[in-house]
Amino acid sequence: MPTLTFDAAGVTVDTPHGPKVVLEPTTLELTERRVAVVGANGSGKSTLARLVNGLVTATTGRVLVDGVDVSKDPSRVRRRVGFVFTDPAAQVVMPTCVEDVELSLRRHVKGASARRARAIEVLAGFGLTDLADTSVHALSGGQRQMLALAGVLAVEPAVVVADEPTTLLDLANTHLVGDVLLGLDQQLLLVTHDLELARRCDRVLVIEDGRVRYDGAPAAAVDDYVASVAPRFDAPSTGSPGQTGAEGVKSWGEELHRAARRP
Numbered sequence: 015m016p017t018l019t020f021d022a023a024g025v026t027v028d029t030p031h032g033p034k035v036v037l038e039p040t041t042l043e044l045t046e047r048r049v050a051v052v053g054a055n056g057s058g059k060s061t062l063a064r065l066v067n068g069l070v071t072a073t074t075g076r077v078l079v080d081g082v083d084v085s086k087d088p089s090r091v092r093r094r095v096g097f098v099f100t101d102p103a104a105q106v107v108m109p110t111c112v113e114d115v116e117l118s119l120r121r122h123v124k125g126a127s128a129r130r131a132r133a134i135e136v137l138a139g140f141g142l143t144d145l146a147d148t149s150v151h152a153l154s155g156g157q158r159q160m161l162a163l164a165g166v167l168a169v170e171p172a173v174v175v176a177d178e179p180t181t182l183l184d185l186a187n188t189h190l191v192g193d194v195l196l197g198l199d200q201q202l203l204l205v206t207h208d209l210e211l212a213r214r215c216d217r218v219l220v221i222e223d224g225r226v227r228y229d230g231a232p233a234a235a236v237d238d239y240v241a242s243v244a245p246r247f248d249a250p251s252t253g254s255p256g257q258t259g260a261e262g263v264k265s266w267g268e269e270l271h272r273a274a275r276r277p
């Protein structure tokens with residue numbers, strides 16, 4: 015697997031009210047195949063993920079992909095790191111599905127007919143063969159996210175960074191896209207509010223207020239996150255009548271899970 019290195023990497027941005035620390039200096043070495051990043055809205059998850067392909071630049075420290083400094087050689091890093099956005103509209107730009115995948119392949123496959131053949135192969139791998147000539151505007155949200163994934167994976171990146179890729183999808187498409195992402199051979203850095211997806215990863219980072227609050231095995235990390243949020247829910251401290259304290263916390267956890275799934 016590739017190695018994603020955060021070497022005291024932090025991000026501070028200028029705001030009208032002065033400098034704001036979005037991500038405190040963070041040191042991590044990520045070598046697992048599937049790493050999830052969970053945490054509250056605005057905690058700094060996207061910032062951490064975007065550092066990996068240079069969409070955000072570290073203002074302190076460094077981020078390296080297999081030893082290559084993202085800020086020194088961004089184009090080399092971008093060839094190795096594919097990025098999947100929450101909203102596929104951010105990356106599906108051509109009129110039809112096959113043309114969209116061809117666009118991804120423009121630097122990788124020479125010749126229009128070879129490129130078309132490869133694009134059709136890629137679409138087939140995502141179950142999109144029948145939609146090759148369909149307008150991208152006619153796709154469902156799930157189909158559009160699959161097309162975005164196809165475009166990213168067509169060029170065989172070593173790392174896939176996905177920033178809340180299932181947030182806009184219904185339950186069935188969340189499972190579909192989640193299964194595809196978690197089944198990839200590539201290294202996956204997955205920012206998600208879907209705690210079931212996070213639990214299926216190999217390592218989970220919990221981000222809180224711009225710092226890594228917990229880093230470890232999925233079950234323990236998700237439990238830590240749920241426990242950190244549960245007291246903020248407006249629920250009776252002893253749970254509903256007849257509930258044990260543990261059941262009360264569990265129902266908060268379930269509420270959190272439902273809340274996290276809402277767009």
Ligand SMILES: Nc1ncnc2c1ncn2[C@@H]1O[C@H](COP(=O)(O)OP(=O)(O)OP(=O)(O)O)[C@@H](O)[C@H]1O
Nearest residue numbers: 027028029036053054055056057058059060061062
């Ligand atoms: N360039 C910027 N200028 C000002 N504030 C910023 C900038 N980039 C990020 N922030 C702020 O930093 C915080 C962290 O943002 P980030 O997008 O990383 O959070 P997040 O955990 O991904 O949130 P969400 O789950 O809502 O997507 C937010 O409060 C955001 O508004």
